[in-house]
Amino acid sequence: MSERTGPVVVGVDGSEEATKAAVWAAAVAEKFHAPLHIVHAIADTGRLLTDAAAAMLASLIAEQRKSADATLKSVEEAVRTRFGKLTVTAERSDQSASKVLTDLSGKARLVVLGSKEVSPSAALLLGSTTVAVTAHSSCPVVTWRGEITAPTDQPVVLGVEPERTGAAAFRTAFEFADRFGVPVHAVNAWPGRRTLGGIEIPALVDWGAVEAAQWQYVMGAVEPWSEKYPSVEVRYFVETAGAGAALLSHAPDAQLVVVGSRGRGLLAGALLGSTSLNMLQHGPVPVLVCHNANP
Known part of the structure; x- marks a missing residue:
């Protein structure tokens, strides 16, 4: 990790786990004297089997786009409250989260993702953001879970x-x-x-x-x-x-x-x-x- 000088990148989706992961990522960034880059992108969904599923996905994506700015603002505030001197940037993307985070991993010091649990079935699908980013990232990836935020x-x-x-x-x-x-x-x-x-x-x-x-x-x-x-x-x-x-x-x-x-x-x-x-x-x-x- 020492050979990389880029930011600590954290993906957020509006969940409590993602916000806690961002706070943990900020603590790591501070320790490594690195900036923090917060990313909101469209959740990965895997294969769509029916038209009904596709319609539900379209509705979900539309809702995510509406809430993206509010999510980024909320996470930024949570981070800045605890790490006022940390350099923090934010990015919103309409591309899939796995693609965006994997692309950013090329210059990142570390990529962090909040996660409840990765099921065995999700582990077999490229639709699992956690598994896909972890597998294809060019830098180390942290799957955050638990209560440790510092x-x-x-x-x-x-x-x-x-x-x-x-x-x-x-x-x-x-x-x-x-x-x-x-x-x-x-x-x-x-x-x-x-x-x-x-x-x-x-x-x-x-x-x-x-x-x-x-x-x-x-x-x-x-x-x-x-x-x-x-x-x-x-x-x-x-x-x-x-x-x-x-x-x-x-x-x-x-x-x-x-x-x-x-x-x-x-x-x-x-x-x-x-x-x-x-x-x-x-x-x-x-x-x-x-x-x-x-x-």
Whole structure:
């Protein structure tokens, strides 16, 4: 994230979640000495199956256009009340939210979206703004959820997975922790005693050596970033669970969960992978997704 100098971009839609996400985004922007850019665009809807659905959509879009200015004004006021010195700009667009936010991600430092929950069915549709932007963004994306609207003393949790956790995820997690003055909790998950063909085979595997290798991996992967950010305390965790379950067990005590993803592409749900989608669906706190391709 440090290589980007653009604004923190937040998408709003008039919901309470979006307003809280904007306040959180403003707090992040202030910590990173960056401007905040608030965006209101037309909600993504996925595929329309009937003429009646199309008519309802047209009515919804018309209503959104009417309320857009009031929404932007309300969010700006909520932000300026708490962050009077922050540079804040606003933009209204009649294009789809996923397109607008994805386009803006090319120059943004961070994109933030408020979200209640991303259902499994929504995760399969490009009509889900959260999933589409997260999958295709050129910068890290935060799906905001919960009640945290300002930095706390809680840690930043970082999921450490081979291949998925690239330099962007490490850098971003440590930058947030450094700016917020909190520790990083580096969490690695490994399967533990799995079965082969339905038969448990503990006698054929040196599980102690496997666990030791996991500890060696996670500590080795994090060490270069600890050296770059010596003021950030790091705690290490190796969990015998799936990656999603392991991160969810740590999330309630965190203020932010950072996960990596392999890249960007056309199939949003498949591209993000099970860990990222699981956190987007169920994470109780803000979740930040970094693609390996993010600078």
